[in-house]
Amino acid sequence: MSTFVNKRVVIIGGGVAGSVLAKTLQEHAQVFLIDPKEYFEIAWASLRCMVEPSFAEKTLINHTEYASNAHIITSAAINISETEVTTANGKTISYDYLVIATGHDEKTEFTKTEKLGYFKANQEKIKSTNSILIVGGGPTGVELAGEISTDFPGKKVTLVHRGSRLLEFVGEKASKRAQKWLLKKNVEVILGESVTNLSSNTNGGIYKTSGGKSISADCHFLCTGKPLASTWLKETMLGKSLDNKGRLMVDETLLVKGYKNIFAVGDINDVKEMKQGYLAQMHSLVVAKSIKSLVNGKEKLEAYKGGAQMAIVSLGRKDAVAQISGMTMSGWIPAKMKSGDMFVTKTRKTLGLTS
Incomplete structure (x- = not known):
């Protein structure tokens, strides 16, 4: 058996960053994904779901669909020590490597059935x-x-x-x-x-x-705007690692400063860039490479170099406004990039799922 079997990676948060990380690492270590929901939601498509509830079926993806080899713990994390994570449902999970990917606080947690009902009701x-x-x-x-x-x-x-x-x-x-x-x-x-x-x-x-x-x-x-899901971290050993905005301070490899085995990805970290889903996915891919190296006994870590600053705001089905690397455009070109299906097909493919 490969040595990776004995290494445990705990990921807190099953959003856009945590889902990609769990998908990428599940064949290289024992992966534990801790999330209050049993599914990953393509959050940037939720507004389309408000007017077209049937669209939501594609945007709510059970964690077990893309991370079938990972251990899914449907609960919130409530404490962290140097070796373990404790969850609200009483579980204690030890880790060799920990990744915080909690993003923003959703306030209300729905089951998948409840979320579909929420879109229909709206x-x-x-x-x-x-x-x-x-x-x-x-x-x-x-x-x-x-x-x-x-x-x-x-x-x-x-x-x-x-x-x-x-x-x-x-x-x-x-x-x-x-x-x-x-x-x-x-x-x-x-x-x-x-x-x-x-x-x-x-x-x-x-x-x-x-x-x-x-x-x-x-x-x-x-x-x-929704607040960052970091309030609970203030009462843990990582409380001193939060900046005045509630973000975890990280170095160029996305390690939480002062730690050698704890990473932070997505909106929860203090990387100075536009907070976008595709950049959170890039964070996860960089950290995945680093953890693969560490699992295999190598000490080289990947540095996050950032990505193109891009924002696309949909305006209905056939229009959008975009700012890409300082250039502004509007109309059907940015709409073709996002507004048709809100990047749902692309996101599902990233997780190894069919459209």
């Missing part, structure tokens, strides 16, 4: 209403406005964003193109204001803004 909510308020003008809010205005053009959609422009993580040119597209679809865009009575207005009605505006809407969707 479609029904959209279909049954005449007016919809979207709070947040980042990529989630803009894409949701695009999906609704494309599939349900008769709906009155209002988007409120507290920033001075949409999509503040990309350049101003891309922001203006996205806003121009939404306005053509009759989406009302209100910038520089926030909604002040969301908590007391859960079932629609009159929404008030910080600028004194009143918005009548039958329902609303909150599309603001």
